[in-house]
Amino acid sequence: MSSDPRFFAFLKERIGLDVASVGEAIIERAVRQRCQAIQAGTTNDYWHHLQRSHDEQQALIEAVIVPETWFFRYPESFATLARLAKARLLEINQMRALRILSLPCSTGEEPYSIAMALLDAGLAPHQFKVQGIDVSPLSVERARRGVYGKNSFRGGDIAFRDRHFVEYGDGFHIAERVREQVRLQVGNLLDPALLANEASYDFVFCRNLLIYFDQPTQKHVFDVLKGLTHVDGVLFIGPAEGSLLGRHGMRSIGVPQSFAFSRHAEPVKPEPVFMPMPIPQRSAAPIPVKPRPFSTVSAQVVPIKAPASDASALLSRIATLANEGKSVDARAACEQYLNNHPPAAQVFYWLGLLSDVAGSALEAQGYYRKALYLEPQHSQALMHLAALLESQGDSAGARRLQARAARSERADSEQKP
Numbered sequence: 001m002s003s004d005p006r007f008f009a010f011l012k013e014r015i016g017l018d019v020a021s022v023g024e025a026i027i028e029r030a031v032r033q034r035c036q037a038i039q040a041g042t043t044n045d046y047w048h049h050l051q052r053s054h055d056e057q058q059a060l061i062e063a064v065i066v067p068e069t070w071f072f073r074y075p076e077s078f079a080t081l082a083r084l085a086k087a088r089l090l091e092i093n094q095m096r097a098l099r100i101l102s103l104p105c106s107t108g109e110e111p112y113s114i115a116m117a118l119l120d121a122g123l124a125p126h127q128f129k130v131q132g133i134d135v136s137p138l139s140v141e142r143a144r145r146g147v148y149g150k151n152s153f154r155g156g157d158i159a160f161r162d163r164h165f166v167e168y169g170d171g172f173h174i175a176e177r178v179r180e181q182v183r184l185q186v187g188n189l190l191d192p193a194l195l196a197n198e199a200s201y202d203f204v205f206c207r208n209l210l211i212y213f214d215q216p217t218q219k220h221v222f223d224v225l226k227g228l229t230h231v232d233g234v235l236f237i238g239p240a241e242g243s244l245l246g247r248h249g250m251r252s253i254g255v256p257q258s259f260a261f262s263r264h265a266e267p268v269k270p271e272p273v274f275m276p277m278p279i280p281q282r283s284a285a286p287i288p289v290k291p292r293p294f295s296t297v298s299a300q301v302v303p304i305k306a307p308a309s310d311a312s313a314l315l316s317r318i319a320t321l322a323n324e325g326k327s328v329d330a331r332a333a334c335e336q337y338l339n340n341h342p343p344a345a346q347v348f349y350w351l352g353l354l355s356d357v358a359g360s361a362l363e364a365q366g367y368y369r370k371a372l373y374l375e376p377q378h379s380q381a382l383m384h385l386a387a388l389l390e391s392q393g394d395s396a397g398a399r400r401l402q403a404r405a406a407r408s409e410r411a412d413s414e415q416k417p
């Protein structure tokens with residue numbers, strides 16, 4: 001199927017999705033699936049059906065959204081929330097319940113983690129309420145059901161599961177006392193009427209959504225989020241989204257790995273750009289041997305002395321450690337990889353992200369460039385380097401890299417059947 005820009009424009013307008021962030025192939029696949037599901041003869045027929053049917057619009061949205069989430073994602077942010085919540089209760093003389101928003105909440109892991117963290121920190125149920133909102137009715141329905149499988153419990157410490165869940169078939173059911181703290185609703189962050197009559201929130205979580213928006217949409221959404229956050233409140237965002245906020249009058253509160261911003265905090269080291277993500281498919285395959293172009297990263301590269309399966313296991317481990325915020329261990333695993341396997345773009349990419357997290361923009365740039373030397377179309381390295389250049393004022397350089405990333409996505413999609 002050739003790219004049909006009408007679908008890209010539709011999704012951008014409805015949910016803010018920027019085709020460049022997920023790649024054309026994802027959207028084309030979703031359109032193909034929906035064409036088949038309703039037995040549309042051509043994409044043009046499907047387009048006309050889409051215009052007429054609200055249900056079909058929702059179905060297409062469901063087919064493209066990325067509901068990836070899990071409990072206590074970025075654990076440090078929940079520890080920070082618990083500390084800040086106790087302080088905030090004192091500030092407001094315990095006169096009212098704290099108001100906390102999780103938008104997007106996806107299938108509920110984030111708002112329930114907020115509730116568990118606060119209950120575990122000793123807050124009484126009447127001291128806080130959490131509101132979870134997501135554009136996907138299916139995800140909100142799953143959140144309401146509150147039954148979760150293994151994928152929702154990642155990372156080393158899942159002791160909270162024993163405290164707050166009961167086994168239910170193959171999965172785990174969230175305890176009623178946690179569920180009662182969370183109100184769930186369907187809603188679109190781009191809808192001007194959403195929460196228009198609500199008081200502001202003491203804490204707002206908006207994580208891993210802005211990365212799917214283009215810059216004008218991000219700017220608009222930051223203004224919305226700023227409006228939703230109480231003037232003395234705190235906004236938690238995703239690791240990849242930090243560098244954008246500084247330009248919108250909010251400052252990091254300076255707690256590493258929490259990605260928390262307020263209007264008042266003194267300008268401290270900017271929150272790093274760090275986008276946890278699953279290892280792309282290509283990494284699971286044996287890593288191709290390429291000439292090692294750099295000599296400074298680790299002392300010695302010993303050519304293929306470990307089997308490729310070890311290489312992909314180690315790559316998965318690096319991803320897990322980085323996603324859990326264990327930067328030192330993740331970096332050590334990268335070094336271990338480079339010492340035992342041929343250089344891989346993916347490892348330099350992770351080192352770039354870890355350097356971003358540590359606030360070393362120059363070092364990060366170096367690693368991203370090494371990733372691109374090995375794999376010129378590594379789209380995540382292209383996107384992150386572009387974001388870095390943009391945050392340093394090099395918009396032209398950033399645009400060139402974004403165009404390269406878009407070309408790479410197009411080439412990928414053309415290769416797919």
Ligand SMILES: C[S@@+](CC[C@H](N)C(=O)[O-])C[C@H]1O[C@@H](n2cnc3c(N)ncnc32)[C@H](O)[C@@H]1O
Pocket residue numbers: 014015016065066067068069070073103104105106107110133134135136139187188189190206207208209238
């Ligand atoms: C990757 S999940 C993030 C979930 C959670 N915040 C986290 O970080 O784990 C992204 C979610 O954004 C939702 N979403 C996409 N566009 C949205 C919009 N315009 N308004 C509200 N939710 C949206 C999707 O349905 C999806 O559930």
